[in-house]
Amino acid sequence: xxxxxxxxxxxxxxxxxxxxxxxxxxxxxxxxxxxxxxxxxxxxxxxxxxxxxxxxxxxxxxxxxxxxxxxxxxxxxxxxxxxxxxxxxxxxxxxxxxxxxxxxxxxxxxxxxxxxxxxxxxxxxxxxxxxxxxxxxxxxxxxxxxxxxxxxxxxxxxxxxxxxxxxxxxxxxxxxxxxxxxxxxxxxxxxxxxxxxxxxxxxxxxxxxxxxxxxxxxxxxxxxxxxxxxxxxxxxxxxxxxxxxxx
Amino acid sequence: xxxxxxxxxxxxxxxxxxxxxxxxxxxxxxxxxxxxxxxxxxxxxxxxxxxxxxxxxxxxxxxxxxxxxxxxxxxxxxxxxxxxxxxxxxxxxxxxxxxxxxxxxxxxxxxxxxxxxxxxxxxxxxxxxxxxxxxxxxxxxxxxxxxxxxxxxxxxxxxxxxxxxxxxxxxxxxxxxxxxxxxxxxxxxxxxxxxxxxxxxxxxxxxxxxxxxxxxxxxxxxxxxxxxxxxxxxxxxxxxxxxxxxx
Numbered sequence: 001x002x003x004x005x006x007x008x009x010x011x012x013x014x015x016x017x018x019x020x021x022x023x024x025x026x027x028x029x030x031x032x033x034x035x036x037x038x039x040x041x042x043x044x045x046x047x048x049x050x051x052x053x054x055x056x057x058x059x060x061x062x063x064x065x066x067x068x069x070x071x072x073x074x075x076x077x078x079x080x081x082x083x084x085x086x087x088x089x090x091x092x093x094x095x096x097x098x099x100x101x102x103x104x105x106x107x108x109x110x111x112x113x114x115x116x117x118x119x120x121x122x123x124x125x126x127x128x129x130x131x132x133x134x135x136x137x138x139x140x141x142x143x144x145x146x147x148x149x150x151x152x153x154x155x156x157x158x159x160x161x162x163x164x165x166x167x168x169x170x171x172x173x174x175x176x177x178x179x180x181x182x183x184x185x186x187x188x189x190x191x192x193x194x195x196x197x198x199x200x201x202x203x204x205x206x207x208x209x210x211x212x213x214x215x216x217x218x219x220x221x222x223x224x225x226x227x228x229x230x231x232x233x234x235x236x237x238x239x240x241x242x243x244x245x246x247x
Numbered sequence: 248x249x250x251x252x253x254x255x256x257x258x259x260x261x262x263x264x265x266x267x268x269x270x271x272x273x274x275x276x277x278x279x280x281x282x283x284x285x286x287x288x289x290x291x292x293x294x295x296x297x298x299x300x301x302x303x304x305x306x307x308x309x310x311x312x313x314x315x316x317x318x319x320x321x322x323x324x325x326x327x328x329x330x331x332x333x334x335x336x337x338x339x340x341x342x343x344x345x346x347x348x349x350x351x352x353x354x355x356x357x358x359x360x361x362x363x364x365x366x367x368x369x370x371x372x373x374x375x376x377x378x379x380x381x382x383x384x385x386x387x388x389x390x391x392x393x394x395x396x397x398x399x400x401x402x403x404x405x406x407x408x409x410x411x412x413x414x415x416x417x418x419x420x421x422x423x424x425x426x427x428x429x430x431x432x433x434x435x436x437x438x439x440x441x442x443x444x445x446x447x448x449x450x451x452x453x454x455x456x457x458x459x460x461x462x463x464x465x466x467x468x469x470x471x472x473x474x475x476x477x478x479x480x481x482x483x484x485x486x487x488x489x490x491x492x493x494x
Contacts, residue, residue: 001423001424001449001472075470097344097477097480100471100472100473100474100477100481101469101471101473101477101481101484102469102470102471141472141474142471142472142473142474143471143472144470144471176248177248181488181493181494182488182493183487183488183493183494202248221484221487221493222348222349222484222487222492222493223322223349223391223493224347224348224349224389224390224391225248225347225388225389225390226347226348226389227347227388227389230344230347230348230480233344233477233480233481233484234347234348234480234481234483234484234487235484236481236484237348237468237469237480237481237482237483237484237485237487238484238485238487238488238493240430240468240469240481240484240485241428241429241430241485241488241489242488245469246428246429246430246468246469246470246485247428247430
C-alpha cells in the first residue's frame with residue numbers, strides 16, 4: 001500500500017507537479033526516505049487524493065507528478081468527539097487513537113474533574129496546536145483523505161448550547177452508569193453525531209444532568225470501563241458498524 | 248464506582264474475610280491508598296465478584312469483609328486476539344487497549360514481518376510474563392471480572408493448525424486489502440471468535456494465503472488503516488455490537 005502525505009496548497013490536476021515541503025516534506029523526504037520513482041498518494045486533507053510518482057527529492061522537499069486524482073466522499077454520519085482533557089501523555093494518545101478509528105473532528109472539553117487544565121490563552125493555543133499536529137500525523141499514518149478538524153475548547157455552557165441546537169438524539173454521552181447500550185441509541189438517518197467522553201475522574205452528576213436536560217443521550221459502551229483515552233476509539237469501532245460509515 | 252482488585256486465592260463466601268497481598272496488595276494499599284471502611288470489589292479474575300468493606304490496611308496488605316458475592320457470566324462469543332508482536336512500547340499498548348475493549352485471551356504471533364523478535368525461551372517467557380501483567384493491570388483498571396489469558400506464542404504453523412480445527416468462519420484476519428467488511432463476516436451463533444492482527448509491516452501474501460486456505464476469513468475494518476496496536480481494540484468495539492457481547 002502506498003504512503004500518503006498531505007499538500008497544503010491543494011492537489012494539482014492530472015499531469016501537474018505537486019510540491020511537498022515544510023514539516024510534511026521533511027517527514028516524506030527525511031523520515032520516510034522517499035526516493036525518486038516511488039509511487040505515493042498525496043491528499044489535500046479535505047477529500048482529494050492523487051496517485052503520484054516522485055520526480056525529485058531534495059533536502060526536506062519532494063516533487064511528484066500527478067497520475068490520477070479522485071475525490072473521496074466524507075463518511076456519513078460524521079462523528080465529532082468531545083474529549084475531556086486527559087492527563088499528560090494520555091491526551092495525545094486519545095487524539096491519535098480516535099483519529100485512526102475515524103473521528104472527523106475534535107472539541108477539547110475542560111470539564112469539572114479534568115486534572116489537566118488549559119488555563120489562559122497561551123496554554124489553550126498550545127494544546128490545540130498539539131492536538132492538531134497529532135490528528136494530522138495519525139491521519140497520515142492511517143492514510144485518511146480527511147484530516148480531523150480540532151474545533152477549539154469548550155466548557156459545559158458551550159456543550160449545553162451546541163447540544164440544544166443539535167438534531168434530537170445526535171449527541172451521545174458515554175457513561176459507565178448508563179443503562180442503555182450504544183447500539184440502541186444511534187438515530188438512523190443522522191448526518192452528524194457527537195460523542196462526549198468524560199475525564200479520568202468521570203463526568204459529574206451536575207454535568208450529566210445538564211447535558212441530558214439539553215437533549216443528550218447517555219449511553220453505555222459494553223460492560224467494561226474504558227479509559228478516557230480509549231473510549232472514543234472503541235466507540236468509533238461500534239459506530240462504524242451501527243451507522244452507514246463502514247458499510 | 249467502586250475500585251476492583253484481584254485475589255489470587257479465591258473470593259470467600261459472604262461474611263468471610265478476604266486478603267489482598269503481594270503485588271495486588273501493594274497496588275491497593277500503597278498506590279491507590281485504600282483506607283479502612285472503604286467499599287470495594289474483589290474478584291478472582293475468573294468471574295466471581297464480591298462487594299467488600301475494608302477492615303484493615305497494613306503495609307502492602309489489605310483485609311476486607313465480603314458483603315455480597317456474585318458470578319458474572321463470561322461474554323458470548325469470547326474473542327481471542329492473535330496479536331503479531333508490535334515494536335517496543337506499542338506492544339504493551341496493544342494488550343492494554345484490547346483488554347479494556349474486552350479481549351478474552353491473547354496469543355502472541357511471531358509473524359514474518361515482525362520487527363520485534365521473541366527469540367529463545369528466556370525472551371519468550373519474559374514477553375509473555377509482561378503481557379500477562381499488562382492484561383491484569385488493564386483488566387483491573389476496567390473493572391473486569393475476567394482477566395484475559397495470555398495463551399503463549401505462535402508461529403504461522405500453529406495458527407494454521409488452530410484455524411483448521413476452529414468452527415467455520417470463526418477466525419477473522421484483519422487486513423487493509425480485504426474487500427469484505429467485518430460487519431458482514433461474523434457468523435451468528437458462534438461461541439468463540441479469533442481475531443488475527445498483523446504487525447507494522449503487514450501480513451505477507453504467503454501468510455494470508457495459508458490462513459485463508461486453512462479456513463480463515465479476511466476482513467476489512469473500516470476505510471482507515473489502523474496501527475497494529477489499535478486494530479484489535481477498535482475491532483472489539485465493532486464486535487461488541489455485531490455479536491451478543493454488548494447487548
